[in-house]
Amino acid sequence: MAFVARRLAAALLLLGVLSVLTYALLALAPGDPEQVLLGPRPSTAESRAAVRAQYHLDDPLPVRYAAWLGDAVRGDFGASLYSREPVTRVIADRLPVTAGLAGYAIVLTLAVGLPAGLAAAMRRGGPLDRGITLSALVALAIPPFAMSILLLYGFAVTLGWFPVFGAGETFAERVTHLTLPAIALATGQAAVVVRQMRAAALDLAGQDYMTFARARGVGRAHYWIGYALRNTALPVLTVGGLLLAANLTGALFVERAFGLHGVGELLVSAVGQKDLPVVQALVLMGGAVVVAVNLLIDLAYLAVDPRVRHGAVAA
Amino acid sequence: MLETRGLRVVGDRVLVDGVDLAVAAGETVGLVGESGSGKSLTARALVGLLPRGLRAEGSVEVGGAQIVGAAERLLRGVRGRRISLLMQDPFTMLNPLRTAGAHIAETLPGRTSRQEIARRLAEVGIDDPAVAGRHPFQLSGGMRQRVALAAALAGDPDLLVADEPTTALDATTQHEILALLRRVQEARGMGVLLITHDLRVAFAVCDRVAVMYAGRVVEQGPGAELAAAPAHPYTSGLLGALPSVERAMERLVGIPGAVPRADEVAGVCAFATRCDRVTAACTAARPPLRPIGRDRLTACVHDTAGPAGTARPPLPETALPTAPPVLRTAPPVLRTAPPAVCPAGPAGDEPLLRVEGLRKRYGAHTALGGVSLHVNPGETVGLVGESGSGKTTLARSVLGLLTPDGGRIRLTGLDVTDRAALGPRERARVHRLVQCVFQDPSTSLNPAMTVGAALAEATARAAPGDRIGVAELLELVGLPAAYAARRPKALSGGERQRVAIARALAVRPALLICDEPVASLDVSVQAHVLELLRGIGRDLGTGMLFITHDLAVVRQVAARTVVLLKGAVVEEGTTSAVLDAPAHDYTRRLVAAVR
Numbered sequence: 001m002a003f004v005a006r007r008l009a010a011a012l013l014l015l016g017v018l019s020v021l022t023y024a025l026l027a028l029a030p031g032d033p034e035q036v037l038l039g040p041r042p043s044t045a046e047s048r049a050a051v052r053a054q055y056h057l058d059d060p061l062p063v064r065y066a067a068w069l070g071d072a073v074r075g076d077f078g079a080s081l082y083s084r085e086p087v088t089r090v091i092a093d094r095l096p097v098t099a100g101l102a103g104y105a106i107v108l109t110l111a112v113g114l115p116a117g118l119a120a121a122m123r124r125g126g127p128l129d130r131g132i133t134l135s136a137l138v139a140l141a142i143p144p145f146a147m148s149i150l151l152l153y154g155f156a157v158t159l160g161w162f163p164v165f166g167a168g169e170t171f172a173e174r175v176t177h178l179t180l181p182a183i184a185l186a187t188g189q190a191a192v193v194v195r196q197m198r199a200a201a202l203d204l205a206g207q208d209y210m211t212f213a214r215a216r217g218v219g220r221a222h223y224w225i226g227y228a229l230r231n232t233a234l235p236v237l238t239v240g241g242l243l244l245a246a247n248l249t250g251a252l253f254v255e256r257a258f259g260l261h262g263v264g265e266l267l268v269s270a271v272g273q274k275d276l277p278v279v280q281a282l283v284l285m286g287g288a289v290v291v292a293v294n295l296l297i298d299l300a301y302l303a304v305d306p307r308v309r310h311g312a313v314a315a
Numbered sequence: 316m317l318e319t320r321g322l323r324v325v326g327d328r329v330l331v332d333g334v335d336l337a338v339a340a341g342e343t344v345g346l347v348g349e350s351g352s353g354k355s356l357t358a359r360a361l362v363g364l365l366p367r368g369l370r371a372e373g374s375v376e377v378g379g380a381q382i383v384g385a386a387e388r389l390l391r392g393v394r395g396r397r398i399s400l401l402m403q404d405p406f407t408m409l410n411p412l413r414t415a416g417a418h419i420a421e422t423l424p425g426r427t428s429r430q431e432i433a434r435r436l437a438e439v440g441i442d443d444p445a446v447a448g449r450h451p452f453q454l455s456g457g458m459r460q461r462v463a464l465a466a467a468l469a470g471d472p473d474l475l476v477a478d479e480p481t482t483a484l485d486a487t488t489q490h491e492i493l494a495l496l497r498r499v500q501e502a503r504g505m506g507v508l509l510i511t512h513d514l515r516v517a518f519a520v521c522d523r524v525a526v527m528y529a530g531r532v533v534e535q536g537p538g539a540e541l542a543a544a545p546a547h548p549y550t551s552g553l554l555g556a557l558p559s560v561e562r563a564m565e566r567l568v569g570i571p572g573a574v575p576r577a578d579e580v581a582g583v584c585a586f587a588t589r590c591d592r593v594t595a596a597c598t599a600a601r602p603p604l605r606p607i608g609r610d611r612l613t614a615c616v617h618d619t620a621g622p623a624g625t626a627r628p629p630l631p632e633t634a635l636p637t638a639p640p641v642l643r644t645a646p647p648v649l650r651t652a653p654p655a656v657c658p659a660g661p662a663g664d665e666p667l668l669r670v671e672g673l674r675k676r677y678g679a680h681t682a683l684g685g686v687s688l689h690v691n692p693g694e695t696v697g698l699v700g701e702s703g704s705g706k707t708t709l710a711r712s713v714l715g716l717l718t719p720d721g722g723r724i725r726l727t728g729l730d731v732t733d734r735a736a737l738g739p740r741e742r743a744r745v746h747r748l749v750q751c752v753f754q755d756p757s758t759s760l761n762p763a764m765t766v767g768a769a770l771a772e773a774t775a776r777a778a779p780g781d782r783i784g785v786a787e788l789l790e791l792v793g794l795p796a797a798y799a800a801r802r803p804k805a806l807s808g809g810e811r812q813r814v815a816i817a818r819a820l821a822v823r824p825a826l827l828i829c830d831e832p833v834a835s836l837d838v839s840v841q842a843h844v845l846e847l848l849r850g851i852g853r854d855l856g857t858g859m860l861f862i863t864h865d866l867a868v869v870r871q872v873a874a875r876t877v878v879l880l881k882g883a884v885v886e887e888g889t890t891s892a893v894l895d896a897p898a899h900d901y902t903r904r905l906v907a908a909v910r
Binding site for chain 2: 214219226
């Protein structure tokens with residue numbers, strides 16, 4: 001369990017560094033901090049004094065940072081300069097859409113990417129492999145926003161199968177609303193997973209233990225699931241996790257294209273409005289998501305690979 | 316039970332060309348051959364698992380079922396239950412993510428129970444049922460091979476094909492696994508096809524032995540008779556090339572030339588180009604396997620041998636390929652005893668290399684626990700030990716590739732324990748004092764560099780005015796000067812090792828560290844390389860620390876032998892004393908394992 005402890009400590013350290021950088025955003029922003037924190041409000045002597053008091057701007061920097069961090073840890077990032085609502089509530093409003101989109105996209109990515117990559121590796125050099133590899137390359141070359149427009153035009157406007165705009169209210173509506181965005185997001189990512197999976201499976205196919213398994217008459221299902229899938233799981237898990245983290249924080253092109261009020265969209269508008277507390281919270285949240293996903297990947301390694309579990313190899 | 320008729324393995328070209336084999340229940344048949352003979356492909360063809368792009372032709376019948384061209388669905392029913400394959404490397408054969416028990420359980424017929432798995436483990440000599448819950452990386456090589464054997468036998472096959480099952484193991488473990496294989500085979504009344512490059516192993520365990528060469532079987536017969544009276548010049552050549560563990564041979568005799576490609580010799584005797592008795596009949600047509608007495612078959616057209624008793628010497632004198640002539644006519648500059656090259660030569664009776672109390676730990680593992688040894692100028696010292704004994708750590712310490720935790724290493728009196736502490740001039744001097752030949756020449760030579768470039772690069776590090784030309788170096792190791800333009804890929808294993816030796820000699824080192832230099836070479840090639848190294852020691856006066864696991868090799872090359880066990884020297888003395896009258900228990904076991 002030293003492994004888990006080490007990883008947790010590393011994750012905490014990483015978050016600490018990230019919080020310092022995030023707080024530095026305020027100091028680095030052009031203009032006085034009062035001016036920045038006042039945002040669109042009129043700048044009068046009273047309002048400036050109020051802001052100075054509210055944000056303890058007269059205290060030395062480390063004290064200010066400590067106070068900010070103390071609030072942040074308790075989930076208080078202050079109020080949005082724009083909407084005056086607590087930052088946490090602003091983000092909480094947006095999170096379900098983004099989380100739904102990210103989850104949906106990752107399910108599609110794995111559902112398509114894993115079998116396609118495996119199939120390509122098994123038919124190495126054949127027409128199927130060439131087809132899959134080429135499709136993956138094309139999918140990788142189309143940026144998500146271009147894909148979004150193609151999908152919108154084809155399936156929403158021309159065919160009318162899917163809604164064009166918004167995120168829907170009920171669960172069923174949510175699914176239909178998020179289908180096209182999820183596909184747009186998943187296309188390029190599935191291509192990445194295909195390539196990962198193909199490489200991992202090719203590497204696997206050359207392993208003696210795969211031949212030995214067949215030579216002993218191991219059953220077909222067991223060969224594919226117990227051997228092929230499980231042994232390729234680790235590299236693919238790593239990529240899948242990183243893609244999920246990217247989806248949770250940076251699906252902004254797709255959110256924009258489909259008019260989804262998600263986290264990515266929030267980040268873009270917050271930056272545009274110089275809404276510093278929101279930006280700080282989002283940056284910190286994004287970092288926390290990446291750190292958390294990496295921690296989960298490490299735990300998955302622990303579950304899948306006994307060598308890591310027993311500390312036989314340095315992870 | 317197993318019968319192959321005219322088995323061919325074909326890819327872009329023919330790789331295995333007409334193998335007829337039969338294995339009956341309760342019989343152990345050996346299939347012997349050097350690398351490239353097609354023996355492993357034959358094994359793969361028997362279970363229908365040829366690598367991509369290769370296909371089998373002819374007929375392979377296992378318990379009445381035809382394997383060649385059979386559908387995967389049918390093969391799945393045959394594999395594991397009728398015929399099973401045990402592979403070479405226990406370190407790669409088991410799935411690293413699955414436990415030993417899971418490997419056995421996945422092909423057990425019927426319901427699996429803890430008791431059944433424990434019983435299967437006990438069958439292969441593992442009495443601790445807890446092993447079932449261990450993962451491969453937690454087990455030693457020998458244990459892994461036992462687990463793999465239990466897994467291969469889990470489906471109760473009638474026939475086991477064992478492809479070099481002991482090659483990756485230490486000598487004492489090899490012995491145990493072979494004995495185990497024999498015991499299990501007898502208990503089950505199972506047929507075994509043992510594929511090996513090791514003639515001694517084949518003769519020791521097999522009822523019948525088939526010798527493969529260039530994709531075909533050239534001789535077949537009972538092991539003992541084959542050993543006593545080989546009926547094919549290739550078999551005699553192999554036997555002649557085998558270094559003896561019992562006595563140092565005057566001259567080690569390899570077979571000249573290299574194994575041809577199967578498709579190039581389809582219509583002639585495959586051995587004709589390397590055979591001294593070649594006549595028109597040999598190249599007129601391909602000699603078929605013909606019976607010569609009870610159970611004996613040979614593909615030689617000559618009456619080389621009758622039944623046992625009419626044996627003739629392994630090879631006629633004329634066939635003896637001479638050691639590279641250069642060694643005897645070496646230019647005087649090469650003959651200078653190298654220790655004289657270094658300015659601060661050995662003072663008095665200071666040995667060339669002195670290692671004192673060398674210690675190295677890796678985490679909790681002690682690689683070297685205070686090892687002391689010395690090598691005198693011009694002397695060859697054998698360093699024997701199995702994997703994990705610390706012999707490679709010792710070599711790397713002397714070469715300065717790692718820094719020991721304690722102890723001292725002195726080269727001609729110069730303290731080289733910590734290379735980082737040396738100045739650049741001293742380091743260059745040490746570089747010229749000690750050089751190394753590694754085990755695997757296919758990875759120790761840069762594939763992108765021509766032989767000439769690799770050698771020129773090495774000679775550039777020699778002391779100015781002391782440089783040897785590339786052509787001279789090649790001549791020194793018995794290769795034609797034209798080889799300088801070739802890349803390692805275009806050379807055979809033995810030739811590559813010669814280049815590696817030439818590269819090591821380029822700076823005219825006083826000490827050559829040979830780390831298993833012949834372990835990855837075939838017997839016939841091994842003899843050439845050993846003879847070359849012996850010549851270098853004798854004629855150039857180069858001192859050698861010769862690391863090996865093979866006692867027969869030590870017997871041939873080393874004047875003194877040091878036996879290493881778990882990072883400690885357990886025995887030391889003249890080679891004949893150590894091998895003929897081993898004092899330590901471990902040395903005795905080592906010697907017993909090869910007898």
